[in-house]
Amino acid sequence: MKIVLCIKQVPDTSDIKWTEHNTIQREGVESIINPYDVYAVETALRIKKSCADVELTALSMGPLQAEDMLKKVVALGVDNGALITDKKFAGADTYATGKTLAAAIKTVVPDFDMIICGQFAIDGDTAQTGPSIANHLNLPQITFVKDIVECRDDSITVTRQADDGIETVKAKLPVLLCVLQGFEEPSRARINGIRRAQKTEIKKYSLADIGLNPEDVGLKGSPTYVSKAFRPVIEHKCEKIFACADTAELVHTKIKEYLAGADERK
Amino acid sequence: MSENKGILLYAEVTRDKYIHTVFFELAAKAFELSKKLENCEISALLITPPADMGLYKDGFKNSGIDKVYVFQDEKFKNYDTEIYSKIAVDLVNEIKPEIMLVGATAQGRDLAPRISSSLHTGLTADCTDLDINEKGRLAATRPTFGGQLMATILCKNFPQMATVRPKVFKPLAENVVRNTEIIYKTASDTITGMTSKVELIDFVKTIQNEINELDSAEIIIAGGRGIATEEGFNLLRQLAEKLGGTVAASRAVVDSGIASKDIQIGQTGKTVRPKLYIACGISGAIQHIVGMKDSEKIIAINVDENAPIFSVADLGIVADAYKILPEIINLCNS
Numbered sequence: 001m002k003i004v005l006c007i008k009q010v011p012d013t014s015d016i017k018w019t020e021h022n023t024i025q026r027e028g029v030e031s032i033i034n035p036y037d038v039y040a041v042e043t044a045l046r047i048k049k050s051c052a053d054v055e056l057t058a059l060s061m062g063p064l065q066a067e068d069m070l071k072k073v074v075a076l077g078v079d080n081g082a083l084i085t086d087k088k089f090a091g092a093d094t095y096a097t098g099k100t101l102a103a104a105i106k107t108v109v110p111d112f113d114m115i116i117c118g119q120f121a122i123d124g125d126t127a128q129t130g131p132s133i134a135n136h137l138n139l140p141q142i143t144f145v146k147d148i149v150e151c152r153d154d155s156i157t158v159t160r161q162a163d164d165g166i167e168t169v170k171a172k173l174p175v176l177l178c179v180l181q182g183f184e185e186p187s188r189a190r191i192n193g194i195r196r197a198q199k200t201e202i203k204k205y206s207l208a209d210i211g212l213n214p215e216d217v218g219l220k221g222s223p224t225y226v227s228k229a230f231r232p233v234i235e236h237k238c239e240k241i242f243a244c245a246d247t248a249e250l251v252h253t254k255i256k257e258y259l260a261g262a263d264e265r266k
Numbered sequence: 267m268s269e270n271k272g273i274l275l276y277a278e279v280t281r282d283k284y285i286h287t288v289f290f291e292l293a294a295k296a297f298e299l300s301k302k303l304e305n306c307e308i309s310a311l312l313i314t315p316p317a318d319m320g321l322y323k324d325g326f327k328n329s330g331i332d333k334v335y336v337f338q339d340e341k342f343k344n345y346d347t348e349i350y351s352k353i354a355v356d357l358v359n360e361i362k363p364e365i366m367l368v369g370a371t372a373q374g375r376d377l378a379p380r381i382s383s384s385l386h387t388g389l390t391a392d393c394t395d396l397d398i399n400e401k402g403r404l405a406a407t408r409p410t411f412g413g414q415l416m417a418t419i420l421c422k423n424f425p426q427m428a429t430v431r432p433k434v435f436k437p438l439a440e441n442v443v444r445n446t447e448i449i450y451k452t453a454s455d456t457i458t459g460m461t462s463k464v465e466l467i468d469f470v471k472t473i474q475n476e477i478n479e480l481d482s483a484e485i486i487i488a489g490g491r492g493i494a495t496e497e498g499f500n501l502l503r504q505l506a507e508k509l510g511g512t513v514a515a516s517r518a519v520v521d522s523g524i525a526s527k528d529i530q531i532g533q534t535g536k537t538v539r540p541k542l543y544i545a546c547g548i549s550g551a552i553q554h555i556v557g558m559k560d561s562e563k564i565i566a567i568n569v570d571e572n573a574p575i576f577s578v579a580d581l582g583i584v585a586d587a588y589k590i591l592p593e594i595i596n597l598c599n600s
């Protein structure tokens with residue numbers, strides 16, 4: 001079974017810089033693997049442990065520095081890494097990203113059985129890339145996946161988080177999964193994994209390699225653009241009180257007052 | 267000028283057979299936006315098994331909706347991403363709205379990106395504000411980078427799509443009576459010929475209320491890492507019981523396993539706007555604040571007088587929550 005993992009490097013959210021086009025400056029910023037993609041990797045590794053003949057390929061669209069991240073997941077037990085990298089991909093929104101990754105998957109692992117993505121990325125947090133890839137590949141998708149119940153050669157059964165409870169769903173392969181926060185402690189790389197990673201070549205694919213046009217990708221291929229970015233402002237006038245003997249009483253009175261006030265306004 | 271006109275809203279129905287509350291919040295916002303647009307009709311898309319239509323029919327009255335497009339079929343008993351997406355895509359291609367809004371529920375977040383991607387248009391997720399700019403385009407504002415930055419996003423194509431979480435907007439304060447027209451559509455042969463590729467085999471309800479207790483809670487008692495013990499959460503539950511409120515938590519508490527994910531408030535949890543929010547032992551990270559700052563009144567209890575949570579509170583108590591909560595609970599008894 002061939003499984004593709006879509007993983008992403010994200011800037012450390014405490015250190016954000018914007019370019020003059022109001023897109024995120026990714027180069028020269030401290031980067032980490034998107035925490036939700038760690039769960040995608042974990043899920044894939046678990047499937048690999050429980051089934052025979054599973055081959056995992058991690059794929060990432062990003063700048064050259066993302067190669068390190070791909071090496072790290074290879075050290076964890078992923079078989080191959082592919083970096084989709086081209087200056088022209090810069091500034092892509094989720095639509096263009098989905099299209100690019102779909103084209104990349106068709107090029108790198110044309111005979112895939114499953115695609116696993118993280119549900120969110122902590123930078124954009126849109127939860128859209130997975131469904132967008134699935135749509136471009138005309139695949140069914142299962143989002144908000146909590147756990148794998150059973151994986152067979154031709155189907156997978158998982159639990160997923162709905163708003164009102166937990167669903168168990170089954171899909172024939174091929175399918176795309178978006179996974180939520182994990183069920184297990186993330187794996188650590190073992191020494192032979194690290195050795196293997198050093199030897200594994202991360203293949204690189206450019207725009208031309210995946211058969212798309214410059215108009216399809218990056219800022220040009222994106223229907224949305226950031227028109228303005230600003231820091232959130234929060235108005236407040238807080239009455240601050242330091243604990244003393246009758247503070248609880250004051251809080252109790254205020255609670256009653258606030259609730260009564262709310263009723264009057266109703 | 268484009269030929270796209272009007273606003274289309276997705277009317278999600280819950281498993282308990284209600285029109286999801288977020289629909290009415292979207293309707294209120296659409297009503298406001300429609301005043302800034304020319305000839306702007308507001309329509310809704312409803313997908314349901316025929317037997318349930320009677321339950322929803324009257325639900326659209328007074329919510330400012332001009333038209334409801336209904337697709338009925340036995341097979342619409344369970345939500346299916348690809349089938350529902352195809353229905354929405356076909357309807358959009360037929361009625362050509364300039365804006366389409368979807369509630370950012372679990373279903374909406376699964377469906378909307380599928381629709382936008384098929385229509386080759388953009389989707390701005392989890393918006394906290396929607397407006398029409400001077401050029402008549404949808405200006406969708408959302409938090410990014412863990413809530414540290416707000417970005418206003420525009421879309422070059424049509425329809426301009428956005429999702430909004432429940433409780434971010436308020437439903438209409440007054441009834442807006444329209445001559446709401448219900449239009450029964452026949453799904454195309456392509457749709458009736460489609461079979462679900464993802465089969466629902468089991469469902470376990472974990473949240474008892476029809477949507478989520480927190481969505482309708484008027485009083486929320488929330489706890490953070492500063493009170494993340496069984497003992498601490500017992501105090502919160504006791505106070506909640508005395509006040510008729512509901513307990514919620516910060517992500518730090520959810521991550522530690524003391525509270526379950528469905529009571530997490532914040533950017534990756536719920537957005538709430540109760541009458542009263544009492545934050546105990548919560549530092550006030552921006553990701554938490556975005557989920558509760560619109561509460562009518564906020565009381566914060568924290569030992570650290572410089573905790574950022576005080577910047578959004580009406581009343582800030584610099585105190586040990588373990589000490590002061592039992593006292594407040596006692597006073598509620600008397």
Ligand SMILES: Cc1cc2nc3c(=O)[nH]c(=O)nc-3n(C[C@H](O)[C@H](O)[C@H](O)COP(=O)(O)OP(=O)(O)OC[C@H]3O[C@@H](n4cnc5c(N)ncnc54)[C@H](O)[C@@H]3O)c2cc1C
Nearest residue numbers: 490491492516517518532533534535547548549554569587
């Ligand atoms: C992408 C992303 C999304 C996120 N989404 C969310 C989200 O949806 N919701 C969310 O909550 N967080 C979210 N976070 C995490 C957020 O950044 C904070 O880490 C988290 O909110 C901190 O929780 P806390 O306030 O409970 O804990 P802490 O920050 O550790 O604060 C504990 C507070 O308790 C106080 N305290 C300690 N003891 C006592 C006592 N005895 N009595 C009173 N006060 C006491 C301390 O002074 C401190 O202020 C997100 C982070 C990221 C990166």
